[in-house]
Amino acid sequence: MTEPRVAVVLTALDIEYDAVREHLVDPVPERPESGTHYEIGTVRGTSCRVVIGRTGAGNKAAAALAERAINRFRPVALLFSGVAGALRDSIELGDVVVGSKIYAYHSAAGEDHGLRARPESWKLDHAVSEEVREIVRRRDWIKRLPAGSSLPAVMCGPIAAGEVVQKSRISQEARWINQHYNDAAAIEMEGAGIAEAGHLNRLPVGVVRGISDRAGGDKTVGNDLHWQPRAAANAAAFTIELAVALLEASPVVPRARAGADRVSSERDGVRPGGGGNVSNINVGGTVGAQGHTLGATTLQMAPAIHRGAEAELAEIIADLRALLIMHHAAGDLDRRTYQAARGELEVAESLANQEDDSCRTEAILAFKKLSGIVSDTAAVATKVALAVAALQGLA
Structure with missing residues (x-):
């Protein structure tokens, strides 16, 4: 069996979302336990599947919801489609x-004589860049x-990408951009969050x-009403073509590959971790059978594992990862602190996946270390407490 391949396309505004949605046939809504709404559809004229979602405005929100989408759908690429100045x-x-x-x-540091730029940037992945050039050349x-x-x-x-709606070319903000980023072609408010989420997950990213x-002064309500629908439609058309190209170029990956989506596997009724001829299956509720031989295959029914607690823990870990990205993007966590916290989260997640009480105890300790590293961030501490409670529910 192979992993279903999808590309995720995110947008900030409703007008951008609707422009992308126009290219999908029979999009089906999906609402995970996190509450974030997505739709999944097939690109018209192809067999390529695309997940679409809205982040709202701003890099912090974009980073958090991109991380959530990546963990939920395991896409082959993360794309963003929208308007810009x-x-x-x-x-x-x-x-x-x-x-x-x-x-x-x-990204900057405030010093006695003023702000000093501390540029942070993400380059377009080479494979994505090549697909973009080919799409432009073919004009399809x-x-x-x-x-x-x-x-x-x-x-x-x-x-x-910043946190300000830019409506002037002579403001202090505009002069700052011209002084430090004078090769920039466009300005917007979500690209950095999207790029960071993709980078941390080693995922190709495209911002269109x-x-x-x-x-400048032309950014008025009347101008937006006239030009935003056209600009959003143009970006959506190119983004969808890029999504199709990346999906068609992506190799088919076996479902059993390392790092496969544990939550997706549970949705299919199969719990990862089985080896040889053993399949661990949890059908819901508590199952008391230890094992039965069916031909050459042993079917081991997992006792006392509650699928609800596992799904809840997976959602909480995804939220924690998103919160860390968000606070790092906002400057609340420096890179060293962020990397240390991310490391503890990965250790906790790996140990929590084991069906051994001692491993889960170690996972709880890792979560507590994570809480100590980011002790000034109340939202993270709250999520850590929820993770510990969910782990205890698996015991």
């Missing part, structure tokens, strides 16, 4: 910019544009933006 006069409204590099331009993506649309230009260029304004 142009930072170059040569870029026309409606054009498409694919981020060759994403700048977190608010234009068939996905709405009927009657003019043909937008497409370029790869750096994108600046349709230009709806010039990040």
